[in-house]
Amino acid sequence: MSILxxxxxxxxxxxxxxxxxxxxxxxxxxxxxxxxAGVTPGRGGEEVHGVPVYDTVARAVAARPADASIxxxxxxxxxxxxxxxxxxxxxxxVVTAEFVPLHDVxxxxxxxxxxGATLVGCNTNGxxxxxxxxxxxxxxxxxxxxxxxxxxxxxxxxxxxxxxISLALRAGGYGISTSVAMGGDLVTGMTMGExxxxxxxxxxxxxxxxxxxxxTANEQEVAALLRRRLITKPVVALIAGAFQEAYPRxxxxxxxxxxxxxxxxxxxxxxxxxxxxxxxxxxxxxxIPVLLRHALAG
Amino acid sequence: MRRLTEDRVKxxxxxxxxxxxxxxxxxxGADAQRIxxxxxxxxxxxxxVPAGRRGLAGGVRLVDDSEAARAAAEGILxxxxxxxxxxxxxxxxxxxxxxxxxxxxxxxxxxxxxLLSTCGGVEIESLAHGxxxxxxxxxxxxxxxxxxxxxxxxxxxxxxxxxxxxALAALxxxxxxxxxxxxxxxxxxxxxxxxxxxxxxxxxAMMAVDxxxxxxxxxxxxxxxGDDLPANPRExxxxxxxxxxPGGECSYIELDGDIGLLVGxxxxxxxxxxxxxxxxxxxxxHSVTPPSHSDDRKMKAVIRAILEHPKLRALLVGFNFxxxxxxxxxxxxxxEVLDAMSPRRDxxxxxxxxxxxGEAEARDMVAxxxxxxxLPRGTTLREAVAKVVALAATGRAxx
Numbered sequence: 219m220s221i222l223x224x225x226x227x228x229x230x231x232x233x234x235x236x237x238x239x240x241x242x243x244x245x246x247x248x249x250x251x252x253x254x255a256g257v258t259p260g261r262g263g264e265e266v267h268g269v270p271v272y273d274t275v276a277r278a279v280a281a282r283p284a285d286a287s288i289x290x291x292x293x294x295x296x297x298x299x300x301x302x303x304x305x306x307x308x309x310x311x312v313v314t315a316e317f318v319p320l321h322d323v324x325x326x327x328x329x330x331x332x333x334g335a336t337l338v339g340c341n342t343n344g345x346x347x348x349x350x351x352x353x354x355x356x357x358x359x360x361x362x363x364x365x366x367x368x369x370x371x372x373x374x375x376x377x378x379x380x381x382x383i384s385l386a387l388r389a390g391g392y393g394i395s396t397s398v399a400m401g402g403d404l405v406t407g408m409t410m411g412e413x414x415x416x417x418x419x420x421x422x423x424x425x426x427x428x429x430x431x432x433x434t435a436n437e438q439e440v441a442a443l444l445r446r447r448l449i450t451k452p453v454v455a456l457i458a459g460a461f462q463e464a465y466p467r468x469x470x471x472x473x474x475x476x477x478x479x480x481x482x483x484x485x486x487x488x489x490x491x492x493x494x495x496x497x498x499x500x501x502x503x504x505x506i507p508v509l510l511r512h513a514l515a516g
Numbered sequence: 517m518r519r520l521t522e523d524r525v526k527x528x529x530x531x532x533x534x535x536x537x538x539x540x541x542x543x544x545g546a547d548a549q550r551i552x553x554x555x556x557x558x559x560x561x562x563x564x565v566p567a568g569r570r571g572l573a574g575g576v577r578l579v580d581d582s583e584a585a586r587a588a589a590e591g592i593l594x595x596x597x598x599x600x601x602x603x604x605x606x607x608x609x610x611x612x613x614x615x616x617x618x619x620x621x622x623x624x625x626x627x628x629x630x631l632l633s634t635c636g637g638v639e640i641e642s643l644a645h646g647x648x649x650x651x652x653x654x655x656x657x658x659x660x661x662x663x664x665x666x667x668x669x670x671x672x673x674x675x676x677x678x679x680x681x682x683a684l685a686a687l688x689x690x691x692x693x694x695x696x697x698x699x700x701x702x703x704x705x706x707x708x709x710x711x712x713x714x715x716x717x718x719x720x721a722m723m724a725v726d727x728x729x730x731x732x733x734x735x736x737x738x739x740x741x742g743d744d745l746p747a748n749p750r751e752x753x754x755x756x757x758x759x760x761x762p763g764g765e766c767s768y769i770e771l772d773g774d775i776g777l778l779v780g781x782x783x784x785x786x787x788x789x790x791x792x793x794x795x796x797x798x799x800x801x802h803s804v805t806p807p808s809h810s811d812d813r814k815m816k817a818v819i820r821a822i823l824e825h826p827k828l829r830a831l832l833v834g835f836n837f838x839x840x841x842x843x844x845x846x847x848x849x850x851x852e853v854l855d856a857m858s859p860r861r862d863x864x865x866x867x868x869x870x871x872x873x874g875e876a877e878a879r880d881m882v883a884x885x886x887x888x889x890x891l892p893r894g895t896t897l898r899e900a901v902a903k904v905v906a907l908a909a910t911g912r913a914x915x
Contacts, residue, residue: 294731316764319699319729320623325658327626332659343840358839358873376783378836382897385837402782405626431786435625458786461793471769471786471802485790502791502898 219422220347220396221371221413222310222336223251223286227351230278230308231256232299233290234266238314242290242344242355243267249361251351254282275306286310288344288353296340297322304333312353313339313407323405330407337407342399343377356380356399368393370510371417373410374429375402375436382503383427383456390507395423404434411439414449425452425510428497430488432459437488444495452513453497454506460485517701517724519566520736523606525723532694534687536718539608548589551607552582561588562606567598568704568722569639575602578610611717616707617676618643618651619688621695623702623726627655630662630692634675636707650674662692680714687716699729750821757817764806766814768821773798774829775908776822778850780805784836784897791898792832797905800825807841812849819853823861830865830908834900838872846870847878863887865907869900 223229229246233239234256244267247253253269255278262273272278275287287308291299293315303311311330318340330337338345344354349367356377357364365384370392374380377399384394398413400406410428417423426449430437437457443449462471463484481487493499498509520528523541530536540551541564552559559582563575570576575597577588589605596602616637622629635643635650644651652674656662668685676684687708695703702724709719730737745752754768765781775797779785781804792799801822806814822831833850835843847870854861868890870878875893882888889907891900 293728317728319732320701320726321628321658321696321699321729324623324626324628328657328659355840364837364839374783376836378780378839379783379787381837381839382784386896404624429783431783456787458783458790461786461789461799469769470767471789501794502896503787504896504898 219420220350221416221420221423222338222345222396222398223347223351223353225250225347225350226252227286227310228252228254228282228284229351229353230254230275230282230284230287230303231266231269231290232258232275232287232303233292233295234258234269234271235261235264236290238355239290240266242288243269245357245359245361246352246354249352249357251353254284255279275302275308279306279308284308286312286353288312288314290314293318297326300326300337301329304329304335309333309335311335311337311407312342312345313337313401314342314344314354315339316341316403318403320405323403327405327407338398339401339403339407341403341406342401343380345396345398346394347396348394354399356397365397366393367395369395369422369424371395371414371420371423371426372397372428373413373417373426374399375410375431375434376429377402379429383429383506386503386506387427387510389504390510392507392510395420400436402431409439410436411443414440414443414453418449418451423451425454425514427454427456427506427510430455430457430485432462432485432488433483435483438482438491441488441491441495441497444492444497452510453492454500454509454513455489455492455497456500456503456506457485457488457492460489518727518730518736519568519722519724521564521566521604522562522721523564523604524736525721526718528698528723529694529718529721532690532697534690534694534718535716536721537609537611539606541604541606542589543593543604545586545590545593548605548607549582549586552579552585555607555609557581557585558610559585560606560608560610561585561592562608563592563595563597563602564604564606565597565600565602567600570597572639573597611709611711611719613637613707613709613719614712615710617684617710617716618704618706619691619708620702620704620706621692621700623700628658628692628695630654630656630667630670630688632670632674632688634671636709640704640706656692658696661696662689664689667692680710683714683716698723699726699732700724701726750824754817754821757814761814761817762811763814765804766806766818767804768818769802770821770825771799771801772827773800774827775904776800776825776828776831777803778805778819778822778831778833778846779803780835784834788832788834788897788901791901792905795902795905797901797908800828805846812845815846815849816853819850823853823857823864828864830904831867832900832904833866833868833870834897835870836897838870841872842874843870843872844874844877844881847881851881865889865904867891867900867904867907869895869897
């Protein structure tokens with residue numbers, strides 16, 4: 219098992235004829251992802267790496283049933299692309315684009331709830347269930363060399379850090395059930411708390427590692443779920459960005475979402491809330507396997 | 517987010533048939549006098565700067581004749597309000613105000629929020645502090661939008677009564693639609709005044725829009741007040757590069773330390789910055805480099821800014837194991853900037869922790885350069901930070 223995707227997940231690629239989509243599709247196929255169809259309006263009848271292309275999502279899923287879609291539409295086209303996927307009944311949609319207008323984001327997040335679907339992203343480099351399937355650019359051209367299968371769930375606000383967490387886990391002899399880059403934006407579809415509730419239900423995940431940053435309520439939400447005992451599996455947390463507190467609030471040191479809005483959005487406040495709720499705080503990546511060993515032995 | 521000046525906000529509101537006072541932006545006292553005469557002499561003179569709280573900063577004056585309008589405009593033009601030089605003022609017709617309301621919309625989390633009050637005309641922060649019960653707040657479902665009965669309910673809760681309720685509700689619904697149409701992150705109408713005949717007028721209007729949505733609003737692409745770029749020449753150069761060159765976002769924030777950070781935009785950059793401080797080092801900057809792009813000018817702009825910081829004693833090129841980009845593209849950009857520098861920085865210790873596609877080529881590029889330490893595969897981000905902090909310390913003069 220794993221969360222979100224496994225070896226049987228049938229995947230649709232929206233915007234498959236674009237450059238990044240072609241590249242990722244090739245390496246996903248090589249990894250074993252079951253990509254069944256692609257969609258680009260006006261390009262129906264073509265093929266990309268042997269995958270048939272359709273003009274609309276409805277036509278694609280009628281011919282080749284799919285469970286999940288990864289959307290490569292550019293930011294201005296994300297909203298209609300995602301709504302089209304929900305309309306066609308897809309229950310998992312992953313959005314890669316960065317800089318999607320916030321009004322579009324909150325609309326598609328509300329639409330996901332209304333459709334009973336899961337939206338991952340925007341601004342994610344993907345999801346990987348090692349040894350089974352992956353969606354998006356995660357792992358680049360050699361995912362097998364970077365992500366080992368195992369029993370630890372990973373949820374990160376940074377796509378880049380998922381690979382560092384994977385390498386730190388490997389150094390301690392651990393592998394991953396599913397690694398989720400939830401997206402670095404101010405508002406995302408699946409929140410960190412929602413992701414951890416899925417790991418809680420997954421019989422093949424023993425513990426979870428989260429990577430957090432300043433900004434947003436995600437880490438505080440996880441702390442609340444821990445306090446309410448809705449999450450009972452061990453959570454190891456690495457929260458970066460405490461240095462920002464030495465500078466005026468509102469100063470941006472990276473993604474807009476990593477800006478401290480209110481006091482409880484600072485890295486220190488998040489660390490304190492998580493530690494107070496029973497999470498295991500890692501000061502550095504190297505601490506992660508040590509903390510896991512301790513937590514899983516206890 | 518981008519804050520628009522009031523004339524642009526009101527132009528947008530007027531274009532959507534919302535009631536706004538007549539007015540015109542001017543750049544001289546003589547024009548102020550001419551417009552004031554045309555508007556009937558009793559006018560407001562408002563500094564056009566992209567900032568809130570102008571009233572408190574002396575940027576708004578109410579006058580009763582066109583001579584006074586000229587004097588007020590000349591008094592405000594050329595001054596500095598909230599850090600912005602005043603180049604234009606808005607001359608606007610004043611009306612007799614019977615009552616004042618407050619209405620604001622904001623978007624900074626999963627749902628848009630509406631905030632309203634029958635006690636308008638004052639700073640909303642002071643109202644929230646002194647009389648929180650006078651402020652009514654609600655979230656809006658972006659799919660359902662704002663139904664008129666919901667808006668009416670909120671105004672009744674705020675203390676409105678009688679025939680103004682449906683009028684306020686209709687105005688609120690229409691302004692929410694405008695808020696969405698503008699891709700605004702903040703739209704504040706304060707005050708909304710009601711004239712003696714009961715007609716509402718949007719006297720004060722402030723709006724900040726989502727920069728990610730400017731493709732839908734080309735008229736706001738260019739900031740009319742022009743210069744909201746940083747004053748620091750290195751920060752300024754990177755800000756200009758970020759706006760004008762192709763590829764993703766880049767940024768450079770100069771700090772007081774001596775360890776340069778050439779890092780990505782996401783978590784690994786934040787993590788390494790924390791680690792430098794934990795190891796006793798002091799970063800000279802924070803940076804966001806764009807993802808690899810066929811055009812490397814943005815990357816080079818960031819590298820140049822970092823290397824030109826006069827306090828720089830060591831540089832960390834630290835990235836997470838790359839999944840989407842190539843190591844050689846970044847290292848080539850670094851080498852090309854280094855080789856073009858005058859005077860040369862051949863003694864600057866540089867630590868590179870960059871693994872993934874293109875790594876072998878990148879290592880070849882730095883071969884033979886004694887000041888560049890390309891760390892072996894498997895080195896952790898923390899070990900790379902420890903190395904650069906140690907190298908910076910050896911280069912630092914004893915205190």
